[in-house]
Amino acid sequence: MTLRSYVVSRILLTIPMILLLLTLVFVIIRILPGDPVLVHFEKQATPAMIEEFRRQLGLDKPLEQQYLEYVVGLLRGDLGKSMADFSSVGQQIFSAFPATLELSIYSMAIAVLLGVFLGARASRSYNSIEDHSIRIFGIASYAIPVFFLGMVFQLIFGIWLHLFPTGGRISPGMEPSGLTAGDFHLSTGLYTIDSLLEGNPSEFVEALRYLFLPSLTLGIVLSGIFVRLTRSNMIETLRLDFVTAARARGLTERAVLYGYALRNAFLPILTMMGLQFAALLAGAILTETTFSWPGLGRYLVDRIAFRDYTAIQGAIVFFGLLVALVSLVVDILYAYLDPRIRL
Amino acid sequence: MTRTETRGRIVVQFLPRVASLRKRGLAGWITIIGLAMVSAVVVMTVAAPWISPHDPNEIGAGPVLAEPSESFPLGTNHMGQDMLSRLIWGGSTMLQVAVLSVLVCLAVGVPVGLVSSYAGGLVDKSTSLAMDSIYAFPGLVLAIAIAAMLGPGVVNMSLSIAVVYVPSYYRIVRSQVLSIKELPYVEAARTLGASGRSTLLRYILPNVLPSVVAVATINFADAILTAAGLTFVGLGLPISTPDWGWDLTYGRRLLPSGAWWVIAFPGLMIVILALGFALAGEGLSELLNPKLEE
Numbered sequence: 099m100t101l102r103s104y105v106v107s108r109i110l111l112t113i114p115m116i117l118l119l120l121t122l123v124f125v126i127i128r129i130l131p132g133d134p135v136l137v138h139f140e141k142q143a144t145p146a147m148i149e150e151f152r153r154q155l156g157l158d159k160p161l162e163q164q165y166l167e168y169v170v171g172l173l174r175g176d177l178g179k180s181m182a183d184f185s186s187v188g189q190q191i192f193s194a195f196p197a198t199l200e201l202s203i204y205s206m207a208i209a210v211l212l213g214v215f216l217g218a219r220a221s222r223s224y225n226s227i228e229d230h231s232i233r234i235f236g237i238a239s240y241a242i243p244v245f246f247l248g249m250v251f252q253l254i255f256g257i258w259l260h261l262f263p264t265g266g267r268i269s270p271g272m273e274p275s276g277l278t279a280g281d282f283h284l285s286t287g288l289y290t291i292d293s294l295l296e297g298n299p300s301e302f303v304e305a306l307r308y309l310f311l312p313s314l315t316l317g318i319v320l321s322g323i324f325v326r327l328t329r330s331n332m333i334e335t336l337r338l339d340f341v342t343a344a345r346a347r348g349l350t351e352r353a354v355l356y357g358y359a360l361r362n363a364f365l366p367i368l369t370m371m372g373l374q375f376a377a378l379l380a381g382a383i384l385t386e387t388t389f390s391w392p393g394l395g396r397y398l399v400d401r402i403a404f405r406d407y408t409a410i411q412g413a414i415v416f417f418g419l420l421v422a423l424v425s426l427v428v429d430i431l432y433a434y435l436d437p438r439i440r441l
Numbered sequence: 442m443t444r445t446e447t448r449g450r451i452v453v454q455f456l457p458r459v460a461s462l463r464k465r466g467l468a469g470w471i472t473i474i475g476l477a478m479v480s481a482v483v484v485m486t487v488a489a490p491w492i493s494p495h496d497p498n499e500i501g502a503g504p505v506l507a508e509p510s511e512s513f514p515l516g517t518n519h520m521g522q523d524m525l526s527r528l529i530w531g532g533s534t535m536l537q538v539a540v541l542s543v544l545v546c547l548a549v550g551v552p553v554g555l556v557s558s559y560a561g562g563l564v565d566k567s568t569s570l571a572m573d574s575i576y577a578f579p580g581l582v583l584a585i586a587i588a589a590m591l592g593p594g595v596v597n598m599s600l601s602i603a604v605v606y607v608p609s610y611y612r613i614v615r616s617q618v619l620s621i622k623e624l625p626y627v628e629a630a631r632t633l634g635a636s637g638r639s640t641l642l643r644y645i646l647p648n649v650l651p652s653v654v655a656v657a658t659i660n661f662a663d664a665i666l667t668a669a670g671l672t673f674v675g676l677g678l679p680i681s682t683p684d685w686g687w688d689l690t691y692g693r694r695l696l697p698s699g700a701w702w703v704i705a706f707p708g709l710m711i712v713i714l715a716l717g718f719a720l721a722g723e724g725l726s727e728l729l730n731p732k733l734e735e
Contacts, residue, residue: 114570115570115573115574115577118570118571118574119574119577119578122574122575122578122583123586126583126586126587126590127586127590230467237716237719237720237723238712238716240662240719241662241666241712241715241716241718241719242712242715243666243669243670243673243689243708243711243712243715245669245670245673245689245693246669246689246704246708246711246712249689249692249693249696249704249708250704250705250708252696253696253699253701253704257696257697257699258699264696376577376578376579376580377579377580379579379582380579380580380581380582380670383581383582383585383670383674384581384670384673384674387673387674388693398582398585398674399674399675402585402589402674402675402676403675407589407590410585410586410589411586414582414583414585414586417578417579417582418578418579418582421577421578421579422577425577
């Protein structure tokens with residue numbers, strides 16, 4: 099199969115998956131027991147008010163028509179209207195997304211760097227005390243609720259040591275504006291990038307200080323799987339002939355480990371990054387809530403508190419689409435890097 | 442061969458492997474330590490009515506937000522409730538939710554996986570696609586959606602967690618069946634006239650079970666963490682139920698006061714329980730499927 103036909107078939111496979119996902123969310127929110135409108139009002143509204151409310155949100159139409167409008171609306175980027183104030187859910191999600199993206203990027207970077215470093219060390223000292231403790235770390239990091247770890251960090255580094263802020267994304271009034279040159283304006287919504295575009299190092303440092311605790315928390319929790327993966331891959335690789343050959347040529351152990359063996363683990367790590375994206379988003383929801391980080395996760399949790407079901411549905415669909423998109427990109431990237439996969 | 446004989450054989454094959462855990466090196470020890478941690482929590486929870494010094498819901502059992510002391514070894518919370526009593530009682534919800542959701546997963550994931558992979562064809566393709574779609578979805582997000590609609594309660598919480606993890610069971614069963622059904626002994630059974638149903642239940646299922654046991658053990662840890670996560674986003678049980686997840690969630694608001702004991706102890710209990718299951722599952726999967734680890 100050529101790369102092009104692989105890409106086409108992979109995209110075609112994504113379409114039924116997305117349709118299934120949309121249907122699943124629709125079934126959960128609209129058809130499972132529990133009428134969203136009634137639950138929203140908690141029995142504190144007259145029937146006439148409820149009718150009017152349904153009509154405004156389009157919830158009075160037959161289910162199949164609602165379903166159709168929902169799918170067609172999505173194609174146009176319309177995620178429905180919020181039950182709270184009839185504002186566009188899509189717009190709110192797009193404005194919250196950069197915060198989540200920034201947190202995710204830094205967390206994933208910490209998870210991969212920490213995981214690969216520890217995994218490589220463990221494989222070098224296979225079956226020693228160091229190896230065992232790193233393995234235990236890998237399992238333990240998996241068993242810690244991310245919000246518990248976050249609170250422990252907040253307590254130690256924020257409240258006791260006053261080293262890092264415990265919540266928020268940046269001090270009020272310091273939000274970076276991005277690059278402005280005449281009429282041209284470029285802003286990514288990622289504070290660490292926008293502050294650099296603006297050429298303001300103090301804002302950059304401030305943004306990093308706010309990012310540090312949340313991304314360290316989420317990064318540590320996600321690192322366990324990378325520890326495991328790197329360790330088992332490297333143990334296998336270190337037994338191969340080309341490693342022995344490299345050692346025979348007198349290369350230092352460090353060069354063999356990081357220059358030769360680690361390269362072989364690159365593809366599985368890339369795949370795992372794609373697979374972990376869903377876990378990353380789930381972790382982000384809890385981390386954002388812990389650190390009052392104004393992203394998608396906190397938006398979702400806020401909406402749950404308000405019993406705003408249309409917004410909950412929109413946010414969940416967005417999460418699902420994001421995961422489908424990322425796994426598509428990772429698969430294509432993988433096929434490009436490793437032609438065997440296309441066979 | 443009668444049915445009881447077949448069952449007997451499964452038990453005989455399975456038990457000695459688990460019984461001689463200590464002789465099996467690190468994986469055996471990991472399993473023992475994990476199971477010991479879980480058992481300790483279970484014993485404490487069951488014995489709660491006898492060992493708890495106060496009623497876990499008693500408001501004003503002591504001063505408000507008292508540090509750990511001799512009379513309140515784990516301190517008190519913002520309502521003057523005794524944290525030690527809440528800790529002793531608080532595991533029951535999580536254990537119930539974990540057991541119930543794993544049971545639901547087993548009851549749905551295993552049979553669907555068996556049938557779908559054995560039948561093959563369109564049935565298998567469409568079931569796989571549906572399961573893969575759920576599997577790809579961020580688990581917590583899906584559980585949040587379902588829990589938000591079903592409302593609070595132990596059963597509802599367990600169901601919303603179960604939906605997320607059924608695909609894991611389905612996938613492991615399916616991949617095992619696909620490789621086992623090509624083995625000569627299965628072919629032999631079929632040649633000797635065993636029906637599809639009995640091939641599946643008597644010859645294939647027994648060899649699938651060990652992997653399912655390992656997945657289920659690790660899944661207890663997932664269920665506990667997901668339950669804690671659901672509580673943290675506000676979809677937990679009513680306040681009247683003492684629960685580590687709830688104490689931890691409320692503890693966040695008390696953090697600025699520096700009351701570390703309100704979050705530290707319930708948090709550690711969740712870690713102990715989840716880690717116990719994770720260790721046991723890790724050890725078991727290495728003991729039962731040595732090849733998977735290589």
